[in-house]
Amino acid sequence: MNRLHTFLPVIWLVSMLFRLVLGAVFVYAGIEKVMDPAAFAIDISNYRLLPGWMINPVAIALPWIEIFAGCSVLAGVFLPGGALIISTLLLLFATALGISLFRGLDISCGCFGSTAGQGITWWYLVRDIILFLMGCTVLLLSHHPHLSVDSIIRKIRGDSSR
Amino acid sequence: MSLQSERYHDLAGTLRTAFLQALLLALIAILIAAAFNACRPNGLKWLGQGPLPEEYAKGSGTFETINLEDAFSGYTQGTLVFIDARSSTAFRSGHLPGAHNIPPENVSSCIDTLRGATLLGKTPVVYCDGPGCDLSLRVASLLAEHGFPGIQILTAGWEGWYDAGFPIEQGERP
Numbered sequence: 355m356n357r358l359h360t361f362l363p364v365i366w367l368v369s370m371l372f373r374l375v376l377g378a379v380f381v382y383a384g385i386e387k388v389m390d391p392a393a394f395a396i397d398i399s400n401y402r403l404l405p406g407w408m409i410n411p412v413a414i415a416l417p418w419i420e421i422f423a424g425c426s427v428l429a430g431v432f433l434p435g436g437a438l439i440i441s442t443l444l445l446l447f448a449t450a451l452g453i454s455l456f457r458g459l460d461i462s463c464g465c466f467g468s469t470a471g472q473g474i475t476w477w478y479l480v481r482d483i484i485l486f487l488m489g490c491t492v493l494l495l496s497h498h499p500h501l502s503v504d505s506i507i508r509k510i511r512g513d514s515s516r
Numbered sequence: 517m518s519l520q521s522e523r524y525h526d527l528a529g530t531l532r533t534a535f536l537q538a539l540l541l542a543l544i545a546i547l548i549a550a551a552f553n554a555c556r557p558n559g560l561k562w563l564g565q566g567p568l569p570e571e572y573a574k575g576s577g578t579f580e581t582i583n584l585e586d587a588f589s590g591y592t593q594g595t596l597v598f599i600d601a602r603s604s605t606a607f608r609s610g611h612l613p614g615a616h617n618i619p620p621e622n623v624s625s626c627i628d629t630l631r632g633a634t635l636l637g638k639t640p641v642v643y644c645d646g647p648g649c650d651l652s653l654r655v656a657s658l659l660a661e662h663g664f665p666g667i668q669i670l671t672a673g674w675e676g677w678y679d680a681g682f683p684i685e686q687g688e689r690p
Binding site: 388390391392395396397400407410411413414415417418419421422423426432434435436437438439442460461462473493494496497 | 620
C-alpha cells in the first residue's frame with residue numbers, strides 16, 4: 355500500500371499529461387471538421403460503414419461532440435463524462451479504420467476533417483489505439499482530477515463549508 | 517467493507533457518473549451543432565445523404581468537373597493530360613490512354629513531369645474509380661497547392677470511361 359502511495363504523484367502527473375494531449379487533439383480535430391462539414395461528410399461516406407441517412411447527422415454532430423469532450427477533459431469539467439466520450443469515439447474510430455484497412459480501401463482518414471492529404475495506414479490505427487488507452491487511463495483516474503475546474507470548485511465549497 | 521469491494525464500488529460509481537455526464541455533454545453538443553448548422557450558409561441537410569465528391573467539388577467552386585463526352589473529345593484533340601489517382605495495381609490493370617499514375621502520396625515526386633505536360637498547353641484532368649471515390653479530389657487539392665491552375669475532375673472516373681467503351685491502356689506507362 356505504501357508503495358502505491360509512492361507512485362501516486364507519478365500516476366496523477368501521467369493522467370494530467372494524457373488529459374492535455376487528448377483534449378488538445380479532440381478540440382483541434384473537432385474545429386477542423388466544423389470548418390467544412392461537407393468534406394467531413396465525404397470522408398465518413400468513404401468508409402462505407404454507415405447507411406446514407408446517417409452520414410449528414412454524424413457529420414453535423416460529431417465535430418461538436420469532439421469539441422465538447424475535448425474541452426471537458428482539458429478543463430476538468432465533467433471529466434469522467436468527457437473521458438468516456440473520448441474513449442468510446444476512439445474505439446469506434448479504431449474499429450472503422452481497422453475494417454477499412456482490412457478491406458483494402460484507399461481512402462482519406464478524415465481524422466482531422468480534410469479530404470486532402472494522405473490515405474489511411476496501419477500507423478493511424480496504432481495511433482488511435484494508443485489514444486484509446488490514454489483515454490481509458492484518464493477515465494479510470496477521473497474521480498481524482500488535479501488542476502481541474504471541478505477540483506477548484508470542490509476546494510472552494512470545502513473551504514466555505516468549514 | 518473490504519478494500520477490494522470498496523474499489524469496485526469506487527469504479528462503478530465513476531462509470532455511472534461518467535455515463536450520465538457523457539449523455540449530458542453529448543446532448544448539449546448536439547443542440548449547439550444543430551443551431552450552428554442552421555445558421556451557417558454551407559450547413560448540411562440533417563436528413564439528406566452526404567454529398568458525393570463531385571458535388572462537393574462543384575459546390576466548393578475549387579475545381580471544374582468534366583463529363584465523359586468532353587473528356588473523350590479532349591483526348592482525341594490531344595488537349596488533356598489524364599492523371600490517374602488510383603493505386604499502381606489498379607493503374608496497371610487498366611487506365612485511360614496516356615494517363616500518368618499519381619496517387620496522393622506520389623504527387624510531390626511527379627510535379628516536374630506534370631509541369632512539362634501542362635507547359636505544352638494541356639489541361640490536367642484527374643480521375644479515380646468513379647463518382648463515389650475521393651482520390652481525384654485529394655490529388656486535385658494537392659496539385660492546386662503546388663500551383664497547378666485549371667485542374668478538372670473527370671467525375672465518371674475509370675468505371676464510366678471503361679463502360680462507355682472508350683479506348684484504354686494496360687500495364688505500366690511506357
